[in-house]
Amino acid sequence: MKKILVANRGEIAIRVMKTAQKMGIKTVAVYSTVDRNAPHVKFADEAVWIGEAPSNQSYLLGSKIIEVAKNLNVDAIHPGYGFLSENADFAVECEKNGIVFIGPKSHAIKIMGSKLAAKEAVKAYNIPMVPGIDEAITDIEKAKQAATSIGFPILIKASAGGGGKGMRVVDSEADFESQMNRAISEAVAAFGDGSVFIEKYVGSPRHIEIQVMADSHGTILYLFERECSIQRRHQKVVEEAPSSVLTPELRKKMGEAAVLVAKSCDYLGAGTVEFLLDENNNFYFLEMNTRLQVEHPVTELITGTDLVELQIRVARGEALTITQEDLQIKGHALELRVYAEDPLNDFLPSVGHLDVYQLPVGDGIRVDNGFEQGMDIPIYYDPMLAKLITYGKTREEAIQLMIKAIENYQVEGVQTTLPFGKFVFEHEAFRSGKFDTHFVKKYYSPEILKEQAGKEAEIAALIALKQYFEDQKIVRLPN
Structure with missing residues (x-):
């Protein structure tokens, strides 16, 4: 595998390319007109324009992307997430054209793409279901x-x-x-x-998902869980690994259930099995996502693995060299999805120009980013700018690092989910680990965020005033 085309944009395109380049594999970016100056285009070894801004005229054009891949002698296509990543027909078309699709086979995508077909497939394995x-x-x-x-x-x-x-x-x-x-x-x-x-309807559920990785030699591993219960509009915004509520016994039981789900559809590559966990720690199969997840970095940090590298190796037909016993949880990782959304206005997209865009840096801080200062946020795609990830020896350390990282993440020109993230990480329900998928409904309101912002501004003004008076006391000696 000498050349990979990444059929995606933004932070995930760059994330995949970084690993490919580390492995000595050349990369090809595709882009729409509005993305012509985007960082993923500059980052790749080669880049090809594929159409106009709307995704159905560019990033969803599977045949066009395959045509580009063939013209450039591409060996494999990595779909990232979203767009064509769970499109079984696209996977088939890749196979027909002699291009490796870095993901599961089309039949697994089809089965798990329908919630009912998925339930039917796992029924034979006695997986608990709602x-x-x-x-x-x-x-x-x-x-x-x-x-x-x-x-x-x-x-x-x-x-x-x-x-x-x-x-x-x-x-x-x-x-x-x-x-x-x-x-x-x-x-x-x-x-x-x-x-x-x-x-x-499960009343107070937690959303727990298990990362799996399967090769073509019969090995299926589970790389532990991610807690994804902090959501708005049924969509995740904060994720962490490991979960603060799973015991080692429950973790093992859920991990083994996830392996059986992967087995039920003859799975290949990286996938995620999602479960609901009720207040009595009963878990129920929800669905399987047949791709790399947005929140995969937290798993990478606690397991010391590179999931994209494992995807590529499995797609090349290699056997996994790690065993279940090799995998251990080390430390704690958190992720905040930094969306261009206004948390004071029902999280509606906030399009505009990134007048200021500066990322936090430091030990234990990782930013998977797709934008840079001076860019416009296009209205055509998901409004995620980046993923802010922190890693610490303990959950408390990762939380404190996250709060500091949010404060050092400078964005002007658009509203983002950064203030909402700070609200979550400082909230007692989150810090105690006693929360569920209703966190936003129970604890969050725009008024609380406005009040907090007002208090912070007041404190900043008092500090500035104090400093001013201190400066006035300094005796200035004549020259």
Whole structure:
């Protein structure tokens, strides 16, 4: 494998290229018109324009990307996450054209891409699942009967869904019909598929995911868990490894369950098995993400591995050289997704110009970044600027380092999730480890953030005033 094309943009494109270059592999970037001066384009050995700004005219054009790859004698394509990373047809097209797709085989992507097919696949392995119906459903009356038999509250989920779209919590039978209609129309709009399934709503869940890695020689490893319970709009914003609530016994049990999920679809490469953990430490299979996750750095830091390197090695047909016994958790890692979003305005995207953009540096601080000062934030893509990651010997150390790193992360021109991150890491519920996926709903409000910002500004002004008076006391000797 001498040359890899990275079919992505931003921080993940650079992240993959860094490992490829470390391994002596040449890299090719693809870019849309709006990204022509982006850091990932400059970072690659070669770069090719593939279309206009909207992703369906550029980063989602699988055939165009494969054409570029063939013209440049590319051996493999790494899809990153998002865009084409979980597109089974793209994986097939790569295979047909003699290009290695750095990811699982297409059949695994297909099975795990449908929540219902995934549940069907893992059923034979006795993996715990949330009580619910085992078939996609669009008939409202039939769905209502199923919901009543499961017992309210229930969760309606789009079968082809993701990112919190087509998802509705229903507390009572009276609200069922209207919420079902909403979920179906949302699912049709987002995925072109209105089928949904219904399951029991777990009241105070934690979102725990297990990183797995599988080679083509029969080895499947689990690289422990990531805690992803701090979310807004059903999407993760803060992640950590390890979780503060898992015992070694529970960790082993969940890890072994994740390995069985990977086995159920003959998995290859890096994948993540997501579970819900209830207040009694019962865990339930949620879904499998058949790609590298946004939050993979926290796993890398606590295990001392390079997941992208392992992906590339597995894709080359190599056997994994580490064993389950070799893997140990060392230290603690946290990640904050730095989005160009306004936490004071319902986390809506905040587009604009990066007038100031300076990253924090120091021991235990890692920033996987895709932007630089002077750039505009395009409206066409996910608004994530970077991932701020800290690593410490203990959870407390990683938290303190994160707070300091947030304070040293300078951004002007757009609003970001940095103040929200600081709020989370300073909050007693987070620090104590006693939180769940309802953290934002329970503890956060824009008013609290505004109040905190006001207090900080007041303290800064008092310090400046004190310094001014101190300076006035200095006796200036005549020349």
